[in-house]
Amino acid sequence: MTLFIEQLINGLQLGTMLFLMASGLTLVFGVMGLINLAHGSFYMVGAYATALVTAATGSFFVGLVAGIAVAAAVGALVELIVIRRLYHRPHLDQVLATFALILIFSEGTRWVFGSSPLWLNPPAMLSGSVTLPGGLRYPIYRLVIIAVGVAVAVGMYFLITRTRLGMRIRAGESDREMIGALGVNIARLYTLVFAMGAALAGLAGAMVGALQSVQVGMGEPVLILAFVVIVIGGIGSIKGALYGAILVGVVDTLGRVFLPAFFRQFMSPSEAAGVGSAIAAMLIYIMMAAILAFKPKGLFAANE
Amino acid sequence: MKRLASLGLGLLMTASMTAVQADEVRIGMITTLSGGGSHLGVDVRDGFMLAMERSGRNDVRVLIQDDANRPDLARSLSNEFMQRDNVDILTGIIWSNLAMAVVPAAVRQGTFYISPNAGPSDLAGRMCHENYFNVAYQNDNLHGAMGAYMREQGFERPILLAPNYPAGTDALAGFKHLYEGEVVDEIYTQMGQTDYAAEIARIRASDADSLFFFLPGGMGISFMKQWENSGVDLPVFGAAFSFDETIIKAVGSAAIGAMNTSLWAYDLDNEANHTFVEAFREAYGRMPTLYAAQGYDTANLILSALEKAHPSDQDAFREALREADFDTVRGKFRFGPNHHPIQDIHVREVVEGDDGQPTNRLVGIAVEDIQDIYHEQCQM
Numbered sequence: 001m002t003l004f005i006e007q008l009i010n011g012l013q014l015g016t017m018l019f020l021m022a023s024g025l026t027l028v029f030g031v032m033g034l035i036n037l038a039h040g041s042f043y044m045v046g047a048y049a050t051a052l053v054t055a056a057t058g059s060f061f062v063g064l065v066a067g068i069a070v071a072a073a074v075g076a077l078v079e080l081i082v083i084r085r086l087y088h089r090p091h092l093d094q095v096l097a098t099f100a101l102i103l104i105f106s107e108g109t110r111w112v113f114g115s116s117p118l119w120l121n122p123p124a125m126l127s128g129s130v131t132l133p134g135g136l137r138y139p140i141y142r143l144v145i146i147a148v149g150v151a152v153a154v155g156m157y158f159l160i161t162r163t164r165l166g167m168r169i170r171a172g173e174s175d176r177e178m179i180g181a182l183g184v185n186i187a188r189l190y191t192l193v194f195a196m197g198a199a200l201a202g203l204a205g206a207m208v209g210a211l212q213s214v215q216v217g218m219g220e221p222v223l224i225l226a227f228v229v230i231v232i233g234g235i236g237s238i239k240g241a242l243y244g245a246i247l248v249g250v251v252d253t254l255g256r257v258f259l260p261a262f263f264r265q266f267m268s269p270s271e272a273a274g275v276g277s278a279i280a281a282m283l284i285y286i287m288m289a290a291i292l293a294f295k296p297k298g299l300f301a302a303n304e
Numbered sequence: 305m306k307r308l309a310s311l312g313l314g315l316l317m318t319a320s321m322t323a324v325q326a327d328e329v330r331i332g333m334i335t336t337l338s339g340g341g342s343h344l345g346v347d348v349r350d351g352f353m354l355a356m357e358r359s360g361r362n363d364v365r366v367l368i369q370d371d372a373n374r375p376d377l378a379r380s381l382s383n384e385f386m387q388r389d390n391v392d393i394l395t396g397i398i399w400s401n402l403a404m405a406v407v408p409a410a411v412r413q414g415t416f417y418i419s420p421n422a423g424p425s426d427l428a429g430r431m432c433h434e435n436y437f438n439v440a441y442q443n444d445n446l447h448g449a450m451g452a453y454m455r456e457q458g459f460e461r462p463i464l465l466a467p468n469y470p471a472g473t474d475a476l477a478g479f480k481h482l483y484e485g486e487v488v489d490e491i492y493t494q495m496g497q498t499d500y501a502a503e504i505a506r507i508r509a510s511d512a513d514s515l516f517f518f519l520p521g522g523m524g525i526s527f528m529k530q531w532e533n534s535g536v537d538l539p540v541f542g543a544a545f546s547f548d549e550t551i552i553k554a555v556g557s558a559a560i561g562a563m564n565t566s567l568w569a570y571d572l573d574n575e576a577n578h579t580f581v582e583a584f585r586e587a588y589g590r591m592p593t594l595y596a597a598q599g600y601d602t603a604n605l606i607l608s609a610l611e612k613a614h615p616s617d618q619d620a621f622r623e624a625l626r627e628a629d630f631d632t633v634r635g636k637f638r639f640g641p642n643h644h645p646i647q648d649i650h651v652r653e654v655v656e657g658d659d660g661q662p663t664n665r666l667v668g669i670a671v672e673d674i675q676d677i678y679h680e681q682c683q684m
Contacts, residue, residue: 003509010501115342117554129535137535212498212526256502270490277468277492
């Protein structure tokens with residue numbers, strides 16, 4: 001039972017992290033109609049900036065703020081220099097150009113910092129584990145990640161439903177030409193939204209970088225999951241990103257533990273371990289296919 | 305037309321004459337210098353070149369190319385080396401899947417291949433070849449030795465963790481072969497996985513008394529950091545691939561206390577090793593890893609054979625390689641009948657070094673004179 005609860009919390013933690021990535025991705029697609037493969041690079045940029053500043057100042061929190069700021073700044077720059085020229089191009093051109101950005105960011109980072117991973121750990125006050133009610137020992141840092149994810153989700157909700165900026169974002173999602181005609185500076189709105197998405201990716205990269213390893217190419221596996229999330233949730237929908245992220249996080253983590261156990265009932269342990277983990281790796285894609293079969297536009301399709 | 309043909313013939317003759325005249329030995333090194341896990345290739349290269357420089361021989365030319373951890377690229381580089389550059393010896397490959405793409409074809413064409421790292425079971429067993437030598441290990445060696453060591457230390461319920469790919473399943477098979485007991489569970493992760501919360505939860509829920517894992521490169525770094533904060537309190541064991549100096553520096557304090565098996569340690573007490581560690585630190589300003597030691601031994605083996613014969617005299621050169629008459633940094637070294645080492649595997653513990661950074665300290669010997677189990681399948 002504790003195993004199940006622990007896995008549920010693990011799934012929630014993975015889900016909130018995916019939400020940080022997916023919300024930026026889906027926002028950019030919803031507002032600007034842009035497919036941005038380079039979103040994973042902002043994740044990496046955030047992690048690298050955090051690792052470097054943390055090493056220089058000795059404070060993880062200063063590093064974290066710097067990581068978010070640098071990711072946002074890089075996002076804004078990329079929007080001004082490259083992305084801006086892609087809005088009116090077909091999706092295939094966008095994919096091509098942003099894929100090129102991945103290569104440029106990855107090789108550039110390798111060129112400057114080398115291939116060896118950088119060192120980044122959670123701050124001392126957040127390391128170690130606590131005993132939860134029920135006697136389960138759980139890492140503090142993962143609980144903090146969940147809290148940050150929830151705070152961001154709540155913040156996004158208020159930003160989108162209660163502020164002027166949010167109103168413009170919603171307007172941009174439903175009718176791009178019209179809000180331009182109404183006198184909103186659409187170019188500035190796009191840059192802002194893009195930088196915001198990059199900042200969220202940078203936040204995710206910095207938080208996860210401390211848990212995993214900060215290295216070149218760390219963003220791409222997460223990016224694939226984030227795409228699965230927004231496809232499941234409905235492209236362009238923040239609410240869909242939230243539910244999709246938690247669904248993917250929970251299903252993925254539960255599958256990795258309980259599928260091998262399930263196959264062990266009628267197979268030898270090593271076979272069960274092999275088959276179980278192979279199917280667990282496919283599980284979220286199977287789920288995505290199943291959901292799309294019934295809801296081709298995802299669970300909470302935008303623009304409907 | 306006749307003049308043109310004779311001119312062509314003349315050119316060809318001069319070209320072949322320069323190759324013969326120079327009597328220079330050419331070594332082609334294909335190794336991983338970019339992409340994931342490139343620190344392994346960099347260390348093999350640096351160790352190899354250190355030995356070459358120290359030898360002072362100027363009739364040996366080493367050509368180095370980066371395979372970027374891509375089998376197709378490694379294959380085409382080896383063809384270039386053999387056909388365009390006429391190399392006598394190939395070496396350098398880090399990854400077993402790349403070795404399988406290059407080695408069988410290369411040795412069939414009469415080139416020597418001396419492996420400084422990868423040692424897949426096929427090349428030690430049914431696909432062994434008289435021109436193939438492995439100076440590092442057969443892939444199972446370190447895992448098996450750790451199995452034997454844990455058995456001897458009285459652990460009865462180990463749980464095993466490895467990525468779900470050939471070297472991962474081989475690692476656990478090698479471990480179980482010498483552990484010779486029941487294991488609580490085997491957990492396979494995805495290749496390149498970064499989050500291990502689910503696996504750690506399974507380990508916590510099991511009644512294991514110890515953990516053995518094989519997660520090379522960045523995977524091991526992520527796992528160890530998450531393991532430290534999980535509050536699971538089991539002793540950790542692994543092979544040196546997850547605990548080389550580069551990796552434990554990135555892991556930080558989480559690595560401290562982990563035990564790992566290695567064919568080499570920087571504090572192994574022998575003359576050749578003292579010289580090597582000192583020279584490596586002076587030349588490159590960092591601590592050598594086992595990969596650097598393997599590169600250094602590989603170069604010294606080649607140099608020792610070159611003292612006795614030129615590679616163009618294949619039989620004599622092969623015999624000279626078999627003798628393994630060089631000062632190894634491992635203290636002792638000999639080849640088995642399948643040209644794979646018979647060597648001692650040592651146990652190291654990760655401790656806090658004088659500078660506060662984690663480092664490996666030699667603890668003792670896990671298995672003396674370990675030999676792979678595949679040599680019986682080898683018909684040479």
